[in-house]
Amino acid sequence: MKSTLKKLLPFAVVGVISGATTVGTIQYFGHNSDNADQSYFTKSSNASFVGMNAATTGDDFVKAAKTTVPAVVTIKNYQSKSSSRASEQDLFDFFFGDPFGGGRGQQRQKQQQMPDNMPSGMGSGVIISPDGYIISNNHVVAGANKLEVVLSNKKAYIATLIGTDPNTDISLLKIEEKGLPYLNFANSDNIEVGQWVLAVGNPLGLNSTVTAGIVSAKGRGIGILGSQGKAANPIESFIQTDAAINPGNSGGALVNTNGDLIGINSAIQSTTGYYQGYGFAVPANLARKIVEDIKKFGIVQRGFLGVTSLDLSDDQQVAAYNMQKKTSIKAGSGIYITGFGEKSGAEESGLKAGDIITKIDNVAVTDFADLSMSIGSKRPGDKVQVTYSRNGKENMTTVTLKDQKGGTSTRTKDDLSVSEKIGADFDPLNESFKTSYGLNSGVIAKNVSEGSEMAKIGIVDNYIIIEINGKPVNSQKDVEKILDKYQGNVQVKFIDEYGRMYTKGFKMP
Structure with a gap:
């Protein structure tokens, strides 16, 4: 027992040093140095003793x-x-x-x-x-x-x-x-x-x-x-x-x-x-x-099961779902399937709403973090073995993962649509709004991706795009037509949430 304690003591000491260093740093940056609490550094004999022990046994850290x-x-x-x-x-x-x-x-x-x-x-x-x-x-x-x-x-x-x-x-x-x-x-x-x-x-x-x-x-x-x-x-x-x-x-x-x-x-x-x-x-x-x-x-190749789901490990989420849907699903472990997306690989494999996913490739899935890691690290076209519970009985099936458009092949930047390249979707602006604000054209930016070309010029969700490259836009198709196979600088005229108009640009990726 004493031998074990002697072996563990130096590692515990290293942890103490790490914690003390952090606290000392915060004290230094959070206060004027003239008024800083210097108590961490006053007991020189103790500090010397701790440092000597850490140095003699911390070779792995060094x-x-x-x-x-x-x-x-x-x-x-x-x-x-x-x-x-x-x-x-x-x-x-x-x-x-x-x-x-x-x-x-x-x-x-x-x-x-x-x-x-x-x-x-x-x-x-x-x-x-x-x-x-x-x-x-x-x-x-x-x-x-x-x-x-x-x-x-x-x-x-x-x-x-x-x-x-x-x-x-x-x-x-x-x-x-x-x-x-x-x-x-x-x-x-x-x-x-x-x-x-x-x-x-x-x-x-x-x-x-x-x-x-x-x-x-x-x-x-x-x-x-x-x-x-x-x-x-x-x-x-x-x-x-x-x-x-x-x-x-x-x-x-x-x-x-x-x-x-x-x-x-x-x-x-x-x-x-x-x-x-x-x-x-x-x-x-x-x-x-x-x-x-x-x-x-x-670009990142992301595979999807194609399900909508409920994390059974989240008591509050389950309770809210039961209240909304008037169901009596029990909280516990696993992922409860509530529905499927279009062209879903999971649905094609025979999975049904109400099934509970418990394993992916024989690795336990207890919550949504487990599922997102198991599937998110795969690519479209990859096959995964899904273990699931249906009516209390364990079953297995093989699911072919797809991308969000239902494809099973990897893609490059050249394969992306215009909206994917510039990082936004566009909804039509209704005619009554145009009339009220004196606009002859416009689309509403939606699903603006962080770090995208649209985001870089300051556009966020619900901003109104009036023109692209001097041409009026009234639909997603208009945007796609103007920028499809286009190379060079793009000019965008838009209105922010305060009604201010801007013209900014970026280079087409």
Whole structure:
């Protein structure tokens, strides 16, 4: 027993050091240094004792840190217009809280006064190949017209944004360099709750910061990606860790003690905007699939079962459904099928409304996070084995996954429709509205995708598009006809929610 305690004590000490370092950092940034509480640093004899024990037994952490730090970079997000900077600051606030303590309005005002040569936001990224591919979060790069990458050796590069995926909060960048240090992806399915991990990033402006902790949970869905409507089909199956993560860590590395990449740090759950013990990372297996799709196809290949469903693990969701539909479905484990989409692979396989999905490819599905991870990491045309319960009896069937249009083939950017390329759909504007406001043409923007060309010029849902390239538009077909096979600069005339008219443009992707 004593021998076991001796072995565990140094690791516990390392955790204490990590936590104390985080609290000390928050104290430093949250208060004037002249008035800072210095009690963490007054007991020098104790600090010396703790440090000596950690150093003599923390070889695994040292090795992992030496491997990871050179491959983690700082990403600076530059946006040319102050209004864009202000809106994107809200994204960072959304994921990490307001780091300036409840003054969002004041912070927006500060951002609007910043010169254009100052970044509007900063995060982290991870080099994943020696030729300069870098993975980060979508919200780190969102809205940028310039992205600067700074290595741990302070060398800086202008990066090209290869692609993004709001549904997983993953982005892929590229810098022109060779022979760079990089991290290998680990199989994140093999991680265990309780295993030691390190988080590496640039929190609170402190470059190349390493914190230690454990995997606290797997398959966490916290509702952060879809809650603002930016992700149409979010995949949330986060790795939860108590390694200290703060603003600036976003997009950085979560690694095991071998220095292998097991996750991309994405968010914290906090009432203060600072670390309170709950950090979340996108699993490496999902992140790797996303960047492979972006590199190979230019877009993410997403397979769908084609079902509408009810998460039986969510008591409140089940209760609300029962009240609305006047049913008596019992809460528990699994995914209850409520219906099917058009050209549904699940319906074609023989699944029916009322079936309860319990496994995908023999892996248990207890909640929607499990289902979204199992299916979201697949491509159209992939086949999955679905285990389901019908009238209390277990059954199995094979489902061919499809894309949202019912196809089973992978597509490239060239295969996308105009609406998919520019990131919005368009509904006709009714004639009475046109008459009331003196408009001769117009369509209403719908389903505007985060980071899309339409979003970049400031268009959001319900803005009115009057003309494209000087031509009036009155339907989705008009937009498609004007921009189909079009190459070059696109000019868009639109009206915002206050009735103000703008003319802005972008280059057709």
